[in-house]
Amino acid sequence: xxxxxxxxxxxxxxxxxxxxIQKLPDMVLFLEETLSSMGLxxxxxxxxxxxxxxxxxxxxxxxxxxxxxxxxIEVIRDATTVIITFTDSGMPFNPENLPPPDIGLDLSDRxxxxxxxxxxxxLTDRLTYRRDDGKNILTIKKAISQPE
Amino acid sequence: MLEIETGMEEDIGIIRPSGRLxxxxxxxxxxxxxxxxxxxxxxxxLDAGELLYTSSSGLRVLLSxxxxxxxxxxxxxxxxLRPEIDAVFxxxxxxxxxxxxxxxSEALSG
Numbered sequence: 001x002x003x004x005x006x007x008x009x010x011x012x013x014x015x016x017x018x019x020x021i022q023k024l025p026d027m028v029l030f031l032e033e034t035l036s037s038m039g040l041x042x043x044x045x046x047x048x049x050x051x052x053x054x055x056x057x058x059x060x061x062x063x064x065x066x067x068x069x070x071x072x073i074e075v076i077r078d079a080t081t082v083i084i085t086f087t088d089s090g091m092p093f094n095p096e097n098l099p100p101p102d103i104g105l106d107l108s109d110r111x112x113x114x115x116x117x118x119x120x121x122x123l124t125d126r127l128t129y130r131r132d133d134g135k136n137i138l139t140i141k142k143a144i145s146q147p148e
Numbered sequence: 149m150l151e152i153e154t155g156m157e158e159d160i161g162i163i164r165p166s167g168r169l170x171x172x173x174x175x176x177x178x179x180x181x182x183x184x185x186x187x188x189x190x191x192x193x194l195d196a197g198e199l200l201y202t203s204s205s206g207l208r209v210l211l212s213x214x215x216x217x218x219x220x221x222x223x224x225x226x227x228x229l230r231p232e233i234d235a236v237f238x239x240x241x242x243x244x245x246x247x248x249x250x251x252x253s254e255a256l257s258g
Binding site: 021022024025028043046049050053054057060061101103104105106107108110112113115116118119122123 | 149168170171172201203204205207208211212214215218232236239240241242245
């Protein structure tokens, strides 16, 4: 979906997904289409997709028990930034409490995991978390270049 | 979507993933490593030329394969990384953990 200048760009899109790894491809496709229709560059889309992938994967893996649940994803674009908010009603999970991985370690000392949220932080300008009314609300924000 | 081809060149295994490597697909790549390492191969090249995307789920598979191969005195060599994925390797400090080569033919010679 390429934009032309006559296109009306959606600036606010929200979608709800089952918090399930099997839904990851749908979530990625949703973001790709949404961000592309909002006029972002391929690199910006790649970075935001990857950050969102890591967050969605975390929620799908840890937020809910066997009964499962959902996650809502809201994308807002203004003139200079894109903000993506993930809301789930699962167990409290504050990524701000995670220790950053030591990426300078030798192979033998390196842990296999712990890179996901770190990557999400690296790929965006800000990652914030709050717990509100029994919900985890995680937001990523990235400055974007102006489309032509 | 991820598709995986495997092959051999002399006694070096080659794994060629194409598509997206993420939490929904990483088990396919993991199984390919499992099989080749199980067959006794000590050097494996990941031909990443058609790998369009990887999340940390994919990086975990590669780290874990490298650990296993190093224990046998072998290694995982990664060839033909696309720039976006190369950036992810740099961001996570993985460029020093793997032997990274421009092409499969370079990776074959060490």
